[in-house]
Amino acid sequence: MADTGKEVNDTKGFTEEERQAYAEEKKQQMNNLGTLKDGMLEEVFKDNNSFKEYVNDNADIIGRMGITNQFSVAVDSPGVREIGTRSKWNRLGLYPKNEDAKGNVVVPKKYADENGEVRQGFQIEPYFTPESFKNVEIKKRDENGKVVSVETKDLSKVAAVKYHESQNDFQTARDSRYKAYIVGLDDAKLNTNVNMNPEEAFKSNAVKYVAMRDLRVTKSEFDLGEVGNKFDVSKVKPEHRESFLKDIHKKAQGIINTAERQLKDAPHYTQDMFKKNGKEKER
Known part of the structure; x- marks a missing residue:
């Protein structure tokens, strides 16, 4: 560094x-x-x-x-x-x-x-997180620039929305996100063979889960799967632990990036989808 x-x-x-x-x-x-x-x-x-x-x-x-x-x-x-x-x-x-x-x-x-x-x-x-904007002081000044009053506002929701919009995260329909995730998964070319060795299954399942959670396709808990659970992560040597996590990060990031490009290029999937029957749009 x-x-x-x-x-x-x-x-x-x-x-x-x-x-x-x-x-x-x-x-x-x-x-x-x-x-x-x-x-x-x-x-x-x-x-x-x-x-x-x-x-x-x-x-x-x-x-x-x-x-x-x-x-x-x-x-x-x-x-x-x-x-x-x-x-x-x-x-x-x-x-x-x-x-x-x-x-x-x-x-x-x-x-x-x-x-x-x-x-x-x-x-x-x-x-800083959106929570950093929970108590923002809004100062009102007179024509001479003197502060005449101070109001505290909660801008945390504004911050969260602006952050999402900057990331082209206007695609809130789960169906569209899942389709984009599949595109990203194909692009990453992960080994999805059920007969892969336990370490590969362990890592592959982690990559897919992280990508799905990031894209809000699922809210379920992480499951290593029958094959992945046969791998004992404590056996990873200390000098290899960081690269093990880096591999999960990079592959998940690849899926997420591809999925976001897909969402950005698919404007017909709008945040109004699935608002039928009075349902709130999902964030």
């Missing part, structure tokens, strides 16, 4: 001591996330039940985030679906404050090395 010092050194208006303190804080946050990841890997791979519990509780973020960020969000915001860094929320017209952050995530960041070469690195940023 890249040193965050370069970004700080380019920041004007700070003393050298402040820049060093900032860089040290970011380094410590990165170390904390690394320690968290190591501890979580140990817990998740303790046995099959522990693994299933992790997938059940965090399926909505597994297909979207890398391993470090998965664990960070799972610990700081259990059960959350939508998260965004400040820049993402700003693009949606919402402006969270630092004190509303739920935790930290690692995000890609380009930086210039000592030779001026632009390289791909990473940096720590706070993340």
Whole structure:
């Protein structure tokens, strides 16, 4: 991971001591996330039940985030679906404050090395959930800019809706999402042979379940299946645990991305589907 010092050194208006303190804080946050990841890997791979519990509780973020960020969000915001860094929320017209952050995530960041070469690195940023917008202060000012009143509003639902819309997530009919999921599943070319070995079945079932949960095709709990349950996840060597989860993340992400493209290109499936008989549209 890249040193965050370069970004700080380019920041004007700070003393050298402040820049060093900032860089040290970011380094410590990165170390904390690394320690968290190591501890979580140990817990998740303790046995099959522990693994299933992790997938059940965090399926909505597994297909979207890398391993470090998965664990960070799972610990700081259990059960959350939508998260965004400040820049993402700003693009949606919402402006969270630092004190509303739920935790930290690692995000890609380009930086210039000592030779001026632009390289791909990473940096720590706070993340915010729709819940971050539950108590937003709306200030009313007079013609001179003086604050005359302050009103507190709950914008959490607005935040959630805007996030979904930015992800082209207007396809709320389960039928259309399931069809898109099948397209994504075909594109991923997962091994669906019932006679596959237990480890392949274990991983394949996890991938499909994560994708289905992310696309809201199912609300059922994760089932390893008869073949997958014969695999003992605690046998995965410590040095292979992260790559095991990364494989599930990448393959599920592939299905989700293909499904979302399919939904975006199928405007005849609208959010008005299945609103018949007074049913509420599903979110």
